[in-house]
Amino acid sequence: MDEDFRMRPKRLRGTLLGLAALGGAGMVGVAFGGGDALLIAAVAAAVLIALSLFLSRGPDKGSQGSLAAPKDTATQLLPGVVRDIFECLADPVIVLGRSGHVIFANRASQSLLGASVERKHISAVLRTPSVLEAVDHVLAGGEGETVAFSFLVPVERHYEAYVTRVGRDGSPDSGLVLIQLHDLTAIRRSEQMRADFVANASHELRTPLAAVSGFIDTLRGHAKDDAEARERFLEIMSVETGRMRRLIDDLLSLTRIELNEHNPPQGTVDLSVIVRDAATALGPLASADSVTIDVAKQGSLPVTGDRDELIQVFQNLIHNAIKYGRSGGRVRIALGREGSDRVFAAVEDEGEGIPRELIPRLTERFYRVDVKRSRERGGTGLGLAIVKHILNRHQGRLQIESTPGKGSTFTVFLPAAALTSQESLAPTADVMKM
Ligand code: ADP
Numbered sequence: 508m509d510e511d512f513r514m515r516p517k518r519l520r521g522t523l524l525g526l527a528a529l530g531g532a533g534m535v536g537v538a539f540g541g542g543d544a545l546l547i548a549a550v551a552a553a554v555l556i557a558l559s560l561f562l563s564r565g566p567d568k569g570s571q572g573s574l575a576a577p578k579d580t581a582t583q584l585l586p587g588v589v590r591d592i593f594e595c596l597a598d599p600v601i602v603l604g605r606s607g608h609v610i611f612a613n614r615a616s617q618s619l620l621g622a623s624v625e626r627k628h629i630s631a632v633l634r635t636p637s638v639l640e641a642v643d644h645v646l647a648g649g650e651g652e653t654v655a656f657s658f659l660v661p662v663e664r665h666y667e668a669y670v671t672r673v674g675r676d677g678s679p680d681s682g683l684v685l686i687q688l689h690d691l692t693a694i695r696r697s698e699q700m701r702a703d704f705v706a707n708a709s710h711e712l713r714t715p716l717a718a719v720s721g722f723i724d725t726l727r728g729h730a731k732d733d734a735e736a737r738e739r740f741l742e743i744m745s746v747e748t749g750r751m752r753r754l755i756d757d758l759l760s761l762t763r764i765e766l767n768e769h770n771p772p773q774g775t776v777d778l779s780v781i782v783r784d785a786a787t788a789l790g791p792l793a794s795a796d797s798v799t800i801d802v803a804k805q806g807s808l809p810v811t812g813d814r815d816e817l818i819q820v821f822q823n824l825i826h827n828a829i830k831y832g833r834s835g836g837r838v839r840i841a842l843g844r845e846g847s848d849r850v851f852a853a854v855e856d857e858g859e860g861i862p863r864e865l866i867p868r869l870t871e872r873f874y875r876v877d878v879k880r881s882r883e884r885g886g887t888g889l890g891l892a893i894v895k896h897i898l899n900r901h902q903g904r905l906q907i908e909s910t911p912g913k914g915s916t917f918t919v920f921l922p923a924a925a926l927t928s929q930e931s932l933a934p935t936a937d938v939m940k941m
Pocket residue numbers: 823827828831832856858859860861869874875876877881882885886887888889890891892915
C-alpha cells in the first residue's frame with residue numbers, strides 16, 4: 508500500500524512526458540515534411556519516451572529497505588490523536604513501518620535518539636543489537652519481546668525496550684512495530700546503592716565485632732588470670748562497642764531522616780540559637796582537644812525547621828571541625844543573611860583541609876578522606892550524609908570550601924522564615940567563646 512501511494516504521481520508524470528514527447532516528434536515531422544524528418548522525429552520520440560518511463564519508475568525491489576518512507580506516512584497511518592497521546596508520554600515511543608523505517612518518534616525519544624530520526628531505518632537510529640534483533644523478530648511475525656540494554660557513554664544509562672507489532676489484520680506483512688523505551692537508570696542506581704550500603708554497613712560493624720569477640724576468646728583463654736591484661740582488653744572492648752553503638756545510631760538516624768525527607772518541616776526556629784546550643788553541647792569535646800569555638804554575633808535568624816534535626820546538622824559539622832581541625836586551634840562560626848530570602852551559618856576550622864577533587868564525595872555514605880583518622884576520632888563516615896539529607900528536607904544546601912594546609916569551611920544555607928513580632932533581634936555579644 509505504501510508503494511502504490513508512492514508510485515502513482517510518478518507514473519502520471521511519466522505518461523504526460525511520453526505524450527509530450529510524441530506530440531513534439533509529430534510537430535518536428537510536420538515541420539520538415541520529409542522521410543528523414545520523420546525518422547528523426549521517431550528517434551527523438553523513442554528517446555523521450557524511454558526517459559519518461561525511467562523517470563516514472565518505482566523503486567527497485569532490492570533498494571526498498573534503504574529508501575526512506577514517504578514523508579506523510581505517519582500522518583496517514585497514525586491519527587492525530589494517537590500522535591498527540593504519544594507526544595504526551597514521558598517515555599520514548601518509536602513507531603516503525605513494515606520496512607523497519609521510523610515513521611514516528613515522540614519528543615521524549617529525542618534526548619536519546621536525537622532529532623530528525625523519522626524516515627531513517629531503525630538500525631541507523633538505535634545501534635543496539637538486542638533491540639534490532641527483537642525488531643527483526645517482530646517484523647518476521649514473531650511475538651512481542653522485552654529486552655534490556657545499557658549505554659555506557661557519555662553517562663551510564665539503563666533501558667528496557669518493549670518491541671511489539673500493532674497489526675491491523677494480524678497478517679505478518681501488515682501493521683506497524685511499536686518500540687516503547689523505559690528508563691531504568693534511577694532504579695538500577697538505587698539497587699546498586701542499596702547493595703553497596705548493606706555491604707558497607709556490615710563491613711563497618713564486622714570490624715569492631717571481630718575485635719570484641721577476639722578479646723572475649725582471649726579473656727576466656729590465656730588472659731583468664733591476668734588482671735592487668737583483662738583491664739586493658741575490657742577497655743578496648745568498651746571503645747569498640749561504643750563505635751558499634753554510634754554506627755547503629757547514625758544508621759537509624761539516616762533511615763528515619765530519609766523516610767521523612769519528603770515531609771517539609773513545620774515549626775519556626777532560630778538558627779542563631781540552634782548554632783549556639785550545638786556549640787555549647789560540644790564544648791567539653793572541644794576543650795579536650797584544646798580547641799576554642801567562636802560563634803559570631805548575630806540576632807535572630809528565623810527558619811522553618813525541625814529543631815532536633817538542625818541541632819544534629821550543626822553538631823556534626825562542629826564536631827568534624829574539632830576532629831579534623833588543628834589541635835589547640837579555633838573553630839569560627841559565622842551567621843547571617845544572604846539576600847532577603849536566605850540565611851546561612853558557616854563553620855570554619857584550621858585543619859589540614861580537603862583535596863579539591865574529593866570534596867564532592869564527602870556527603871556519600873561511609874566516604875572518608877582518611878579512614879584511619881576518622882576511626883581514631885570515633886567517626887562513622889555517616890555524619891555528612893546525615894547533614895545532606897536533613898538539609899534536603901529543609902530545602903537547604905551545604906557548600907564546602909577548603910584550602911589544603913589552611914582549613915575548611917562548611918556553610919549551610921537555609922530559606923529564611925518570615926519574622927514574627929515576638930522574635931527578638933537584640934544583638935548578642937560580638938563573639939561568644941565556648
Ligand atoms: P566521619 O564520621 O568520618 O567524620 P563524616 O561523614 O562526618 O564522617 O565526614 C566524612 C569525611 O569527610 C571525614 O571522614 C573526613 O575525611 C572528611 N571531613 C569532614 N569534615 C572535615 C573537616 N572539617 N576537615 C577535613 N575533613 C573533613
